[in-house]
Amino acid sequence: MKRIKTVIVEDSRLARNELKELIKNHPEIEMVGEAENVDDGVVLIEEVKPDLLLLDINMPEKDGFELLEMLDVVPITVFTTAYDEYAIKSFEYNALDYLLKPINEKRFALAVEKVKDNLGKSNNEAVPSKERLTGSSQIFIKDGEKCWLVKICEISHLEIVGNYTRVFFQDERPMLYKSLNQIEEKLPENYFFRANRQQIINTNFIQDLVPWFNGKLKLTMHNGEEVEVSRRQSYLFKDRMSL
Amino acid sequence: MQITSRNRNRLFWLLQIAGWGMVNSTIFIVPYDFSTTYIIYSFFGASIAGILATSLYRTVLLKKIDSIWEKKNIIKAIGGFFMTAVLYYLLAYCSEIFYDSIWGKTPAEIKFDEEEVTWAVSIFSIAFTILAWMAIYFTIKFLLKSNQNRLESLELNATLREAQLYTLKGQVNPHFMFNSLNNIRGLMLEDVDKSREMITKLSEMLQYALVKNTVDAIPLKEELEMVENYIALSKIQMEDRLHYVEEIAPDTLQTPIPPMIIQLLVENAAKHGIANLKDGGTISVKIKKEDQNLFITVTNTGKLQIAKDSTQLGLKNIRQRLRLLYGEKATFSLEEKEGAVIANIKIPLS
Numbered sequence: 095m096k097r098i099k100t101v102i103v104e105d106s107r108l109a110r111n112e113l114k115e116l117i118k119n120h121p122e123i124e125m126v127g128e129a130e131n132v133d134d135g136v137v138l139i140e141e142v143k144p145d146l147l148l149l150d151i152n153m154p155e156k157d158g159f160e161l162l163e164m165l166d167v168v169p170i171t172v173f174t175t176a177y178d179e180y181a182i183k184s185f186e187y188n189a190l191d192y193l194l195k196p197i198n199e200k201r202f203a204l205a206v207e208k209v210k211d212n213l214g215k216s217n218n219e220a221v222p223s224k225e226r227l228t229g230s231s232q233i234f235i236k237d238g239e240k241c242w243l244v245k246i247c248e249i250s251h252l253e254i255v256g257n258y259t260r261v262f263f264q265d266e267r268p269m270l271y272k273s274l275n276q277i278e279e280k281l282p283e284n285y286f287f288r289a290n291r292q293q294i295i296n297t298n299f300i301q302d303l304v305p306w307f308n309g310k311l312k313l314t315m316h317n318g319e320e321v322e323v324s325r326r327q328s329y330l331f332k333d334r335m336s337l
Numbered sequence: 338m339q340i341t342s343r344n345r346n347r348l349f350w351l352l353q354i355a356g357w358g359m360v361n362s363t364i365f366i367v368p369y370d371f372s373t374t375y376i377i378y379s380f381f382g383a384s385i386a387g388i389l390a391t392s393l394y395r396t397v398l399l400k401k402i403d404s405i406w407e408k409k410n411i412i413k414a415i416g417g418f419f420m421t422a423v424l425y426y427l428l429a430y431c432s433e434i435f436y437d438s439i440w441g442k443t444p445a446e447i448k449f450d451e452e453e454v455t456w457a458v459s460i461f462s463i464a465f466t467i468l469a470w471m472a473i474y475f476t477i478k479f480l481l482k483s484n485q486n487r488l489e490s491l492e493l494n495a496t497l498r499e500a501q502l503y504t505l506k507g508q509v510n511p512h513f514m515f516n517s518l519n520n521i522r523g524l525m526l527e528d529v530d531k532s533r534e535m536i537t538k539l540s541e542m543l544q545y546a547l548v549k550n551t552v553d554a555i556p557l558k559e560e561l562e563m564v565e566n567y568i569a570l571s572k573i574q575m576e577d578r579l580h581y582v583e584e585i586a587p588d589t590l591q592t593p594i595p596p597m598i599i600q601l602l603v604e605n606a607a608k609h610g611i612a613n614l615k616d617g618g619t620i621s622v623k624i625k626k627e628d629q630n631l632f633i634t635v636t637n638t639g640k641l642q643i644a645k646d647s648t649q650l651g652l653k654n655i656r657q658r659l660r661l662l663y664g665e666k667a668t669f670s671l672e673e674k675e676g677a678v679i680a681n682i683k684i685p686l687s
Binding site (some may be wrong): 096105107108109110111112115131149152154176177178179194195196310 | 377511512513514515516518519520521522523524526527573574576577611612614616
């Protein structure tokens with residue numbers, strides 16, 4: 095099996111050593127780099143594109159959540175933190191994976207197993223091109239107190255709200271603080287389609303499709319939401335779907 | 338419940354009116370043949386004279402006296418007593434003359450004045466009345482005062498307990514403790530002796546937090562040991578990012594200080610100051626004696642910013658404890674100056 099490329103971002107040198115010591119028992123993990131603060135971490139992650147990120151929360155100047163917000167693509171992430179009521183509440187609330195320091199070796203092994211499962215699922219994916227995300231790429235969205243690590247293929251559609259974008263997936267609809275055009279450039283073309291000026295849809299989430307007046311199309315999404323495809327885009331859409 | 342000065346004033350006036358009214362109501366039962374007008378007039382006249390004289394006494398003098406056991410205060414109270422007695426006598430005397438000039442006294446009333454109210458009787462009864470008044474006044478005053486003291490010491494205890502809880506829950510805060518344990522675990526891979534030393538320091542901190550902060554005061558030296566332990570443990574987390582400087586005047590080491598105050602300031606300096614700086618900074622603790630005051634200064638590199646999730650419990654606790662222990666004589670300030678956050682505490686030594 096392919097080794098898991100792993101990056102540690104953690105401000106304490108001894109804590110990094112401690113993590114590396116734990117990793118020694120797992121030959122499938124390949125350490126590809128470490129950083130002691132968020133800015134260095136972002137540069138490192140964008141350069142080496144790791145599969146797994148072991149991330150501390152409390153770091154000088156910027157914290158772990160801010161690191162994720164700075165990334166376009168987020169690797170599978172396991173938070174490591176010493177007991178911190180606030181952070182733990184946030185992990186639990188947002189269903190994020192975390193390990194409490196000092197880290198129990200069994201728990202660490204379990205976390206590694208889970209990472210392997212996740213990576214196994216996405217292994218048959220097409221290799222991501224340099225500019226675009228793939229369906230299994232994760233993005234990090236933080237909207238107020240809540241945050242999510244969302245797989246691209248789980249997003250049903252996206253919508254312009256002012257200068258930002260609302261992201262629809264499962265029952266959630268948080269705001270992402272980027273423009274729709276900015277996001278469109280990164281989305282994989284095989285899943286996503288620009289239905290009109292306001293919306294981008296995931297074609298896998300289309301439930302129903304009916305011709306509308308003026309050569310337009312009307313789509314009904316899995317969640318019941320209706321999306322009108324503009325005339326120009328309708329031609330493209332029919333072409334693409336070979337209708 | 339705290340007795341406010343408004344309630345205290347109300348109580349005073351209520352007792353004044355009721356007391357003087359009661360004393361002077363004897364006029365209604367004396368077996369003399371007085372006219373009704375005279376009876377009612379002297380009841381009110383004497384009561385008002387008494388209330389005026391003693392209230393003036395209280396306002397001018399007694400309110401300012403906290404303890405009667407000081408010689409200076411005893412002299413003041415006795416002097417005030419004579420003046421009040423004279424004032425009371427004059428007011429009562431004037432009121433009699435005033436009555437006589439308006440309504441005219443009956444022969445029985447004049448006879449009573451001349452035969453029964455001799456100088457000796459007047460002096461004795463006035464002195465007795467004012468003395469009795471003083472006795473009642475001081476008794477009530479000190480009962481209220483002792484109640485107040487009891488409340489204050491209760492409040493102090495509660496605050497101290499809060500600090501103690503805070504120390505266990507928030508201060509040798511779990512995050513710091515587990516981080517330290519994790520760092521020590523990492524340190525064991527490279528330096529066993531130092532790891533052992535760090536475990537000892539961590540235990541000492543826990544011990545100190547558990548045992549020492551139930552007391553009101555500890556020698557400065559002990560508090561500084563705790564601070565040094567904290568710094569040593571923070572240094573294995575932050576390493577070169579944390580510098581620590583101490584400037585302690587040797588004659589301050591045995592000075593008793595309230596526990597956990599310098600410790601809280603240093604923790605704040607580390608947690609909100611140095612830990613947020615990528616390149617780190619310096620924490621310095623300076624302590625000196627000057628003009629019967631102890632000056633404690635804790636400085637750290639960084640900006641004064643109150644974190645949005647911070648409850649400022651630590652700072653509140655310091656302020657409250659200083660106020661309860663030293664009143665207005667202790668001061669605490671926190672300011673930012675030239676890229677450093679400076680906490681200043683002044684504690685009176687006497």
